[in-house]
Amino acid sequence: MNLIDKYVAEVGKHLPLLKGRADVEKELKSTLEDMLEDKAEQAGRPRDEAMEIELLKEYGSPQNIASSYNPHPYLIGPRMFPFFLMVLKIVLAVVVVVMFALASIKAVAAYPLFATDFMQIIMQGFGNALSAAVAAFGNVVIVFAILERVLPDKEIGDFSNEKGWDPASLARQPDPDMVKRGELIAEVVFTVLGLAFLNGLFNLPIFTSEFSKFIPWINAVFLADIVLDIYLLFTAKWNALGRVAKVIIEAVGIAVTVMLIRTPDITLFTSESLLSFIKISGEAGNVALAAHYTTSITLIVILIIQGIELAKALYRLLKINYKTK
Amino acid sequence: MENDELVQNMLLELRRGSLSLAVLSQLGKEQYGYSLLKALSDQGMEIDQSTLYPLLRRLESQGLLQSDWRIVDEARPRRYYVISAQGKAVLTKLKREWSVMTETITKMLS
Incomplete structure (x- = not known):
């Protein structure tokens, strides 16, 4: 094996995985032989190793x-x-939002706690948020690096959305029946996280067995919400069925929330646990009581949001009926 | 002096666009890579092998060139490239665009 063959083999080793690697090697060898021949002719002597070295150095x-030869010199083009x-x-x-929410829930669940524990949970929260963000970044990069290599060049237009854009849309009123994809996707993500949270994926012992009785109902509402969101993502437009x-879904959700409000002691921030805490540190009594009410306040806020959503959905549904008449 | 690198980079960009046109224009009759390189160089268009061969592959994958291996002399196999029908159509359009562009730029620069 002469130097040129070794050089060609070395190039082959570094070639990106593409069809026709042998072809590239064959063409490279043929070119190098041609060039070497030229060199020998110019020098007026037969080819030798010094000449090969000079040629390869130039090449x-x-x-x-x-x-x-790499057709994709970018990780993400x-x-x-x-x-x-x-x-x-x-x-x-x-x-980041989810990790901080989890840290906050942990901090509340670890109640009553000392300042050092609290600091530890906060620091842990930061650490977890950072490592989760880095992991998420890595995953997104991997997915896009694969897409970059798998999607044919012709698909570019789909991403730039240049053809579909109409300057007149700037002046138009937004169509109330158009779905907002971003919102739907975010809703699906958060609902899935909610499902995971409720069903004990994060191992946060803050709910009592009283609360567990409601879990199947909440699961049903959440699942129905996810199915509706996915349906809307496909149809891209609200229709009567969707409304x-x-x-x-909103009506059932409101019923469940109302029942939750009427059930005492659904979280572990019960009157007894708070009382014992107040005994340990009397001065923090107000804080403890505030924590006790947090559950009720949260549920009432949820109820208000659900009420608004139901009103909006009803309004749009009636509007559809009006239009079709 | 510090502008040298900038000028080099801009020149590289200018050349990159025109190389495809130069290569297509020279492949009316079939050539193998090294002979094409010399033909381009003879006419003042210096081009690196590491630029030319990948460019040939790309133009071929776009359907603008055709190639096949042949043993013509000295028992050395060579890959011969020639412009395809689609390549000819593209070249005609590009030529027109090129003359408009050079005319415009020349006017601007004078």
Whole structure:
């Protein structure tokens, strides 16, 4: 094996995984032989190893030659980059919010606690949020790096949305029946997280067995919500069926919330546990009582939001009926 | 002096766009890579092998060139490239665009 063969093999080793690697090697060898012949002719003497070395030095390092054949020199190319940034922002925001929410719940659940424990939970929360954000970043990059290589070049238009954009849309009133995809996706993500949370995925012992009786109902409402969201993502537009489903889901949700408000001691911040805490540190009594009311206040806020959602859904449903008449 | 690098980079960008046109224009009759390189160089268009061969592959994958392996002389196999029908159509359009562009730029620069 002469130097040229070794060089060609070395380039082959560094070539990106593409069809026709043998072809590239064959062509490279043929070119190098041609060039060497030219060199020998110019020098007026037969080819030798010194000449080969000179030629290969001119040609460049095998790594560089191989990388010039790479059709995807980017991990995530310019066509995907704006879409990548958009998804990354959403994912990171969701991850950080969820991690902080979990840390807050943990801090409340570890109640009563000392200042050092509290600090520890906060620091842990920061650490977890950071590592979750880094992991999420890595996952998004992997997904887009694969898309970059799998999607054919012709798909570029789908991401830039240049053809579908109409300047007149700036002046138009937004169509109330158009679904907002971003909102739907966020809703699905948060509902799935809620389901995981309720069904004990995060191992946060803050609910009592009283609360557990409601879990099947809440699960049903959440699942129905997810199914509706996915349906809407496909139809891209609200229709009568979607509106009716939304009204029913919101109504059932309100019923469940009302029942939860009427059930005492659904979380572990019970009167007894708080009383014992007040005994340990009398001065923190107000804080403890506030924590006790947090559950009720949270449920009332949820009820108000559900009420607004139900009213909106009913209004839109009636509007559809009016239009069709 | 510090502008040298900037100028080099901009020149590289200018050349990158025109290389496809140069290559397509020279492949009316079939050539293998090294002979094409020399033909381009003879006419003042210096191009690196590490640029030319990947470019040839790309143009071929876009359907603008056709290639096949042949043993013509000295028992050395060579890959011969020639412009395809689609390549010819594209070249005609590009030529027109190129003359409009050079005319415009020349006017601007004078």
